[in-house]
Amino acid sequence: MNGKQAAGELAVKYIQDGMNVGLGTGSTVYWTILKLGERVREGLQVRAVPTSVRTEELAREQGIPLIQFADLARPLDLTIDGADEVNPQLSLIKGGGGALLREKLVAAYSERFIVVADDTKEVAALGRFPLPVEVVPFGWEITSRRLAALGCEPILRRSDRDGTTYHTDNGNYILDCRFGTISDPGSLGRELNALPGVVEHGLFVGMAERCLLGGENGSVREIVIR
Numbered sequence: 671m672n673g674k675q676a677a678g679e680l681a682v683k684y685i686q687d688g689m690n691v692g693l694g695t696g697s698t699v700y701w702t703i704l705k706l707g708e709r710v711r712e713g714l715q716v717r718a719v720p721t722s723v724r725t726e727e728l729a730r731e732q733g734i735p736l737i738q739f740a741d742l743a744r745p746l747d748l749t750i751d752g753a754d755e756v757n758p759q760l761s762l763i764k765g766g767g768g769a770l771l772r773e774k775l776v777a778a779y780s781e782r783f784i785v786v787a788d789d790t791k792e793v794a795a796l797g798r799f800p801l802p803v804e805v806v807p808f809g810w811e812i813t814s815r816r817l818a819a820l821g822c823e824p825i826l827r828r829s830d831r832d833g834t835t836y837h838t839d840n841g842n843y844i845l846d847c848r849f850g851t852i853s854d855p856g857s858l859g860r861e862l863n864a865l866p867g868v869v870e871h872g873l874f875v876g877m878a879e880r881c882l883l884g885g886e887n888g889s890v891r892e893i894v895i896r
């Protein structure tokens with residue numbers, strides 16, 4: 671069992687009967703969804719909000735009951751999601767899979783947010799992974815220049831499939847922005863939020879309370895910050 675599978679599956683222990691849960695996107699949370707599907711077939715009662723079309727399809731295949739995000743009467747009990755980088759304060763870079771906007775909306779409307787990743791994602795400081803920034807297509811070139819002025823090299827994401835411009839589930843573009851070491855993720859996040867044309871960015875600061883990091887040998891280390 672590899673680190674992604676080990677961490678992804680173990681996180682299901684935090685899901686209890688009757689919970690409403692947010693399901694993230696990616697190859698680690700894939701294992702969470704498969705394990706949760708098993709538990710549901712054994713009788714666990716949950717309702718889930720998927721953070722992407724891909725996750726919604728997988729959750730449906732697994733027979734996990736879904737609820738519309740807009741129909742939640744109160745915050746989700748728990749959200750489980752992956753990450754592209756995790757620092758010691760559990761600040762994250764997310765969005766490598768392109769789902770950062772819905773992932774942030776769902777995590778922000780959740781009592782608890784748990785991250786699952788393999789231990790290659792653990793870093794002393796964020797920034798080795800280019801920061802995904804979701805932007806509106808209108809005038810994206812201008813937004814890109816304004817992002818560059820903040821000290822990065824934005825690159826328009828293209829689809830792996832056919833090389834055309836990548837569109838998010840929300841119809842926007844993604845600029846992958848190489849900032850180098852991000853010493854103050856909170857402050858950079860606020861600067862990005864203030865830029866017209868930016869819909870959302872992949873810095874998740876002060877949101878995760880726990881991270882499950884899986885190693886190559888299948889062991890899992892848990893980091894808790896509150």
Ligand SMILES: O=C(CO)[C@H](O)[C@H](O)COP(=O)(O)O
Pocket residue numbers: 694695696697698699751752753754763764765766767768769770773
């Ligand atoms: O943020 C994400 C998708 O938008 C993913 O959680 C992130 O890219 C990690 O993916 P994986 O578990 O496949 O390594």
